[in-house]
Amino acid sequence: MCVQPFLQETLEKHQESLKKQRQAVKHRLKKLAARQSEISQKSSVIRESIIRKYQEIHTVLDEDLRITLSHLEMEERAAVSALDGLMERNCSLIQEIEQDLARLTVALDQTDTEPDTMSFFSFPEQQDMETADRVMDLLNRTDPSSVNLDEAKAEQILSLTNNMLLLICSQTPIIKKLIKSYSSEVCLDPETAHPKLIISHQGDSATYTNTWQQLQDVPGRFDTTLNVISLQGFSFGRHYWEIDVTGKTYWELGVTYPTIPRKGTTEDCWLGRGNESWCVEFFDGEYTAWHGGVPRQLPFTKRFCRIGVLCSFPAGLVTFLEADNMTPLFSFCAGTFSDCLHLALCPGHDHNGTNAKPIVICNAPSPTSDL
Structure with missing residues (x-):
């Protein structure tokens, strides 16, 4: 035919x-x-x-x-x-x-x-x-x-x-000045904070409270996990933040897409448990890196006081560091980011007062320029 x-x-x-x-x-x-x-x-x-x-x-x-x-x-x-x-x-x-x-x-x-x-x-x-x-x-x-x-x-x-x-x-370390040149000012968005988190007026710290605060249940608010993310999102360049975790026995911190689930008990609401976020967790004296629900045990036992988070859009990289000596803790080779990134924090429960300290963002004096 x-x-x-x-x-x-x-x-x-x-x-x-x-x-x-x-x-x-x-x-x-x-x-x-x-x-x-x-x-x-x-x-x-x-x-x-x-x-x-x-x-x-x-x-x-x-x-x-x-x-x-x-x-x-x-x-x-x-x-x-x-x-x-x-x-x-x-x-x-x-x-x-x-x-x-x-x-x-x-x-x-x-x-x-x-x-x-x-x-x-x-x-x-x-x-x-x-x-x-x-x-x-x-x-x-x-x-x-x-x-x-x-x-x-x-x-x-x-x-x-x-x-x-x-x-x-x-x-x-000579890398310290270079990495700090990427410092970006961010403040936490109280509209995203779980009702048991108290966000400071400056937006630079989150503290757990056992009292459920009567807050407006907006779509962007976490209602199960004790998370809060930054108001600012970044979609290009290189950015660095330092977070003070002094005196804490449990915390999670990292970066996330704005699409991270906020409601319900789904695992993806936790930092690093889904594909939308990357984090390092400190719990029970151990450090664990999380992404996509996959835990990676880190070989550190010292309780660090300040953690650095570096994200590089040109390199597709998320790196966590011990900020005083710039010792790398873990790096995610994330590839090409598909959305803007927000800093994400979880100060954890107070654990009978042993984890009552706030988690604090140590802002740089001035915003960074994209390099």
Whole structure:
């Protein structure tokens, strides 16, 4: 059976269109693969450059340490050598005195049989004075305090090395200044807060209360989970926040799409339990990272006081850090974000007063610019 010419022409056009679309997608795939390779190569070059700089810093410090210690060792050797010389003079005089004592002992033993043997010590008072003078002269010339290290120089070296240490500490971790440059001011949206959360007037803290507050049941309010999210959402750039969790035994914090479920007991209402949010949870002394309902136990036991949250839209990255030293706790490679992100917090129940402290956002002095 022959296909009608019109239908055949239509199918051929559709076939050609599909081929063009396939070619366009293949071309984009090729571009994406090239971009992936380019990013990997750039990252490798940057990493190697940073490693070399750190190695150069180590080399400079090691060489400076070697030179400094060599100068101190030269002074030590000179001082020890000088004291060796002084001790040798004292030993020589002691030997001379012991020889005189030995001769005197022999002379005393022979006084009864050989009176002339005492002629060697005819003038004992004079000899005593001479010996005393020699001893006094030696003691004056071999005063231990006359040999010293250059303590002023040593103190100056210590002062300079301490200043260098303070300078290095003020510049490290070097990533801290960079990450803090992404700081964004946010405030919590009281319209999203669970009725048992008290949101501060400034919107920078959430505190659990055992009293159910009579609040308007707006669509965006969490009614089961003790969550609250930020008023501001971000859809591009890089953004960083620090959250103070001092004194708390339970908390959850992270980022979420505005589409996170707010009502009912569904698991997705909890941070990190659905695909709309990413979080780190601290409970019973353990840290757990959550996304898509998948828990990942973290190898930390220390109770941290301040947690950093970094999200990067260009990289599709959500990273949680211990904020004081910028130690990474966990990173989610989230891919391309499909919506804007809000900071999300859960201060948890008070647990009979053991978790009564608020969870506090430490806002930066000024909003960040997108980098």
